[in-house]
Amino acid sequence: MVAFAETDASALRIREIRKSFPAPDDPVTKRLVLDGISFSVAAGELVCLIGPSGCGKSTLLRLIAGLDSTDSGELFIGSQPISEPGAERGLVFQDPNLFPWLTVRRNIEAGLVARRVLREKRNEVNEFMRLVGLEAFGGAYPHHLSGGMAQRVALARALINHPKVLLLDEPLGALDAFTRMRMQDEVLRLWENRRTTMLLVTHDIDEAIYMSDRIMIMTQRPGRIDRIITDALPRPRDRSSSDFLRLRSDILELLHFAGDSATA
Amino acid sequence: MNRAAIQSTLAGTEPERDATELTRHGSTLSWRVQWAVPLAALFDLAIHLLFSKRAPAVETHSYSLLMYEIIGVSIVLNIVQRFWMPLRSWMRHMCPIFTAAILLFGVWDVVTLGFQMLPLPYFPGPAAVLRSLISDRGLLLDSTLHSLALLVSGYAVGLLVGLVSGICIGWSGPIRYWGMPLLKVVGPIPATAWIPLAMVISPSAFVSSAGLIALAVWFPVTMLTASGISNTRASYLDVARTLGAGRTYLIFRVAIPAAVPNIFIGLFMGLGASFLTLVVAESVGVKSGLGWYVSWAQGWAEYSKVYAALIIMAAFFSTVMTLLFKVRDRVLVWQKGTIKW
Structure with missing residues (x-):
């Protein structure tokens, strides 16, 4: 249970969320996946959520996106309660999930078409293609793109709706180390450029330290928020600075400790 | 085909065009490929004329005409392909298939009209079928x-x-x-x-x-x-x-x-x-x-x-x-x- 300041300025507010799923081997008993999650994210903030695999990070994002419903608890986007998926909460998965039958340009347009505002906002498509550096690939189909390019298209596709919160579910998890670091800078650039509130789920501690304003550490089964760490390192951050490394070893220790307490 | 060519064929790409490849496949069509189709047609024609006494004259006439046409067209194409690259690669690809098809007509002719190995009227020769195609x-x-x-x-x-x-x-x-x-x-x-x-x-x-x-x-x-x-x-x-x-x-x-x-x-x-x-x-x-x-x-x-x-x-x-x-x-x-x- 974590105390948090209840300010109406927060873009995303989550209170006492519980979620359980039927156990795979025995559908009658329910397994608690999220146990009383509470936190809030301020407008313009970039918050990372890290934790061991299976701690319910992705489940939490799906709840915020409105793709699943909670057992109990409240979710607010601004002052609106969340009940179903909506364009004000963008979601980018680890798999870019581009529509393979649409070109890059049409993929980026998809949100505008879905909301029936393409005619008014057509000029924004070029802007977002430029923003992610893909203006030359508008006519290409997704299977021609590299992993990093595909993920940039997925980012542009989510951002074109001007979401109040962008939910990122390990978006860089499938990329190789070099592309990954480049894409971290890319996401940071988009964040600084647009000041979109971002909630980034990752299992990469370096990524969390490199990118976030705050890092929330989750424990496993049932998932709880164990600790929230403010990451106040000056930007742009240096992955090899002593402060960075100190924070890293602190978190590693915490995670190790968190792991022990969960099994105890 | 050398090994590089086989590998690139396996990979689904064009074979590398080294010097020998160019002379073999690239710039010209080999004589064998060029003359396979007209020779096959000539062969069919010869076979048919050999047995033509047994066939009505009208059938022989249209069948021979078809074979002459095949010979003529393929000779024209042989000349045109020297100046037109797309036709050349198409011919390189298709000539073996056409040759086989034309030779099958010859075999069909031998089996039916030639040695009458199959009972009539159920198995007419190619010339008779061609005649029906035209007349009907x-x-x-x-x-x-x-x-x-x-x-x-x-x-x-x-x-x-x-x-x-x-x-x-x-x-x-x-x-x-x-x-x-x-x-x-x-x-x-x-x-x-x-x-x-x-x-x-x-x-x-x-x-x-x-x-x-x-x-x-x-x-x-x-x-x-x-x-x-x-x-x-x-x-x-x-x-x-x-x-x-x-x-x-x-x-x-x-x-x-x-x-x-x-x-x-x-x-x-x-x-x-x-x-x-x-x-x-x-x-x-x-x-x-x-x-x-x-x-x-x-x-x-x-x-x-x-x-x-x-x-x-x-x-x-x-x-x-x-x-x-x-x-x-x-x-x-x-x-x-x-x-x-």
Whole structure:
């Protein structure tokens, strides 16, 4: 249970969320996946959520996106309660999930078409293609793109709706180390450029330290928020600075400790 | 082929053009390839003339004319290809196939007309079939057009109904609950088994035959469309919903495009079934079309006409099939390089 300041300025507010799923081997008993999650994210903030695999990070994002419903608890986007998926909460998965039958340009347009505002906002498509550096690939189909390019298209596709919160579910998890670091800078650039509130789920501690304003550490089964760490390192951050490394070893220790307490 | 060429062929790419490759494949067509077709035609001609006493003069005449034409055209092409690269690569690819086909005519001629190893009138020689093709061309053309009209109307109806029912069954749980058992019970019955019923119900033979073809097309199209729609990757639907998509977008812009590769499998299966149903329906009900022509010619024991109609059918059906492949290549351009059939 974590105390948090209840300010109406927060873009995303989550209170006492519980979620359980039927156990795979025995559908009658329910397994608690999220146990009383509470936190809030301020407008313009970039918050990372890290934790061991299976701690319910992705489940939490799906709840915020409105793709699943909670057992109990409240979710607010601004002052609106969340009940179903909506364009004000963008979601980018680890798999870019581009529509393979649409070109890059049409993929980026998809949100505008879905909301029936393409005619008014057509000029924004070029802007977002430029923003992610893909203006030359508008006519290409997704299977021609590299992993990093595909993920940039997925980012542009989510951002074109001007979401109040962008939910990122390990978006860089499938990329190789070099592309990954480049894409971290890319996401940071988009964040600084647009000041979109971002909630980034990752299992990469370096990524969390490199990118976030705050890092929330989750424990496993049932998932709880164990600790929230403010990451106040000056930007742009240096992955090899002593402060960075100190924070890293602190978190590693915490995670190790968190792991022990969960099994105890 | 050297090893590099074999490897690159395995990898599906063009072989590297080193110096030897250029002289062998690149700039000129080898003499063997150039002369294979005219020599094969000459061989056929020689064989036929050897046995021509047994054939009516008119058959020999048109058969020889065809062979002269093949020889003439291939010699002209041999000259043109020196100046026109696309023709050259096409000829390099196609000449062996054409040669084999022409030689088969010769073998056919030897077996039938030459040594009369097969009983007449069931197995006429190629010259007789060619003569029937020419002499009956008016009726054959008319029959082809009738078959085409019947095929197109039946296929179109089956396609439309199949798409609609497939989309409904694939998308909606309740419709799947009620529709799927019906589909599973009624669908596998061959459309031709309904012929007795169709003859009783419908006002005209054309309508009943078109209905049977539609039924034959409907089943595979519905089945494959439904499975394509219901197997749409959940993550595509999730993404679309977080982009603000409503139900219309989810169905028409996510589920249906995602199902199109599957739908095309249904369209091809339906096309095969529609050919079968077309020929059967025409030979028992409708008094026109290629199916009718075949059974009519058989009734008069004019087997050379039967074979002539079979040749037309082969050309007709494979053209329709090729057209569908072209449509698929256009529609599924986003899959280019990933589909292998």
